[in-house]
Amino acid sequence: MDSWIVKFLNNGVDSFKILDEFMKLMMSDYLVPVTCSLVMLGLWFHGPKHAHRELNQITVCIAAGGIGTVNLLIAILNAIYFRPRPFEVLELNLLFYYPTDSSFPSNFAGVGFAVATAVFLRHKKLGMFLGLITLVGAGGRVYAGVHYPSDILGGAIVGATASLFAYFVSKKIAVILQIFLKLARKIHFA
Amino acid sequence: MLEPFAFDYAQMVFVATLGVIQLVAARNNLHGILLLRNNLLLTQFIAAALIAGSFVWFFFGGEPRNIPDTGPGLEANTQTIVFASSASLAIALIFFVSSILNHRWGSNYMKISGSNKNDNVDGISVFQKTTFFWATVKFLFRL
Numbered sequence: 001m002d003s004w005i006v007k008f009l010n011n012g013v014d015s016f017k018i019l020d021e022f023m024k025l026m027m028s029d030y031l032v033p034v035t036c037s038l039v040m041l042g043l044w045f046h047g048p049k050h051a052h053r054e055l056n057q058i059t060v061c062i063a064a065g066g067i068g069t070v071n072l073l074i075a076i077l078n079a080i081y082f083r084p085r086p087f088e089v090l091e092l093n094l095l096f097y098y099p100t101d102s103s104f105p106s107n108f109a110g111v112g113f114a115v116a117t118a119v120f121l122r123h124k125k126l127g128m129f130l131g132l133i134t135l136v137g138a139g140g141r142v143y144a145g146v147h148y149p150s151d152i153l154g155g156a157i158v159g160a161t162a163s164l165f166a167y168f169v170s171k172k173i174a175v176i177l178q179i180f181l182k183l184a185r186k187i188h189f190a
Numbered sequence: 191m192l193e194p195f196a197f198d199y200a201q202m203v204f205v206a207t208l209g210v211i212q213l214v215a216a217r218n219n220l221h222g223i224l225l226l227r228n229n230l231l232l233t234q235f236i237a238a239a240l241i242a243g244s245f246v247w248f249f250f251g252g253e254p255r256n257i258p259d260t261g262p263g264l265e266a267n268t269q270t271i272v273f274a275s276s277a278s279l280a281i282a283l284i285f286f287v288s289s290i291l292n293h294r295w296g297s298n299y300m301k302i303s304g305s306n307k308n309d310n311v312d313g314i315s316v317f318q319k320t321t322f323f324w325a326t327v328k329f330l331f332r333l
Contacts, residue, residue, distance in 0.1 A: 028255055029263060030248070034203065037273055038210050038241070045214040050315045071266070097258040107266070185313030188325050 002148040006086045009143045013093040020095060027096065027140030032108065032133055036115040039130060040064070043119070044190070055122060057181055057190055058170060063118035065166030070110040070159050077158070078102045087145040095144035106147050109138040109155030110162070117163035192272070195253075195262050199269070200276040202248035207280035209240030215317070222296055222317035222325070223288045289323035296321035300328060 013020060025031060040060045047053030083104040087094045101107075112134025120127025138155070141147040170177060184190030192200060215223045216233040226233045249255055259265040264272060289296070299320035303311075316325045 024256055025249055028249070029259055029269070030199065030255065031245075033269065034206070034245075034273070037277075038206055041207065041277060042210045042214045045211060045220070045314055046218060048218055050313060053314060096256055097263075099258075100260060111266075186329065188313060188316055188322060188329070190313050 002150050003086070003090055005149050006092070006142055006145060006147075007090060010086075010090075010092045010145050012143065013095050013145075023140035023143050024095060026133070026137040027108070027144060027146075028137075029108075032112050032137045035133060036063075036112060036130055039119065039126065040115065043123075054181060054190075058177060059118055059122045061177060061180075062121070062163060062166045062170050063115045065169060066114035066118050066159070066163030067111055069162035069165055070114040073158050073162060074105060074107055074110055074155075077105060083148075083151070085146055086148055090145070092145035094146070096141070096146045099146055103147055104151045104154055105158050106138060106141065106151040106155030108141060108147075109134060109152045110159040112137065113156045113159030114163045117160040118166065121163075121167060193262060195257070196264055196268070196272055198248060198251075198253065199264060200272050202244045203273050203276040204280045205244035205247075206241050207277040208284065209237040209244070211281060211284050213237035213241070218318075220314065220317040222292060222319065222321040223284055225284070225288055225291060227292055227295065285322040289321040292321045293323070296324040300324050303328070 040063055043056040044060050045053070047056050078101065081104065082102045085099060085103045086092060087098070113131065116127050116130035116134055118127075119130055134156075138147070138152040142149055142152060181190045211223065212225060212233055214220070216230045216237065221227050224230075224233055226236070257263040297320075311319065312325075312329075316328075320328075
């Protein structure tokens with residue numbers, strides 16, 4: 001099923017030039033990560049009042065914790081299980097460079113969904129926007145032949161779980177977070 | 191020394207960060223870190239243009255961007271370091287330049303609050319009333 005979906009979608013490569021260019025942009029290593037990072041940066045400063053801003057800053061801390069956790073989980077999973085990329089085992093039109101790491105789970109989806117989940121917990125629309133661009137980018141990677149759909153699903157689950165874990169940890173270490181933010185506030189960085 | 195690709199990435203992040211900070215500052219009345227304090231609408235327009243422009247320049251500037259992260263591209267850790275450095279530099283520049291541009295306006299806050307130790311406005315909220323320079327001066331007074 002996984003291979004069938006990749007082959008089916010990959011058949012479209014080179015048929016629609018505009019779609020190819022759009023997918024190249026969306027699945028780039030830079031567009032979604034930079035957008036997520038800029039949203040986090042904006043959230044750090046955003047808030048009409050101090051109390052709102054502090055909640056946003058805690059959201060950024062959760063997202064950062066989620067990114068750290070998802071990277072750790074993916075490193076562990078990669079050490080246990082290596083899955084070859086679709087273009088290595090199927091005959092496909094590759095629209096991307098040749099990645100050498102394990103196909104499962106998708107790093108791109110993992111990090112994107114980790115940030116989207118953390119942001120979604122406080123800002124529903126913004127979180128959905130980040131989730132949507134991650135989903136389109138991840139879909140682009142299936143279209144391009146560098147991921148199976150199950151890699152994306154795995155990455156999304158690992159990413160969302162990592163951020164939920166970071167959210168619960170943030171509740172447990174709320175006092176430490178408050179101290180950190182209070183110190184940063186003293187020098188006007190929070 | 192940064193590779194050409196990393197340098198392009200750093201420039202894109204730098205300009206986009208300028209835009210994001212100015213946009214958020216304008217929307218939250220953080221006048222002390224605005225570069226165009228008297229025109230919030232124009233600031234928001236320019237900020238949005240800076241963000242969009244930096245993305246368009248980086249992704250549609252003619253250089254290939256889907257390149258291996260093990261080769262000339264940036265792998266995740268390097269990308270994080272370059273992003274953090276470039277964004278920090280942009281924020282530092284905003285704090286510095288806005289402190290100069292809004293120096294006289296920001297000094298009013300010092301005249302009003304002076305060395306009043308009970309004036310507990312701190313953190314980013316202080317930029318609704320003064321600049322980074324004057325906020326730091328006040329912080330040093332309170333020590």
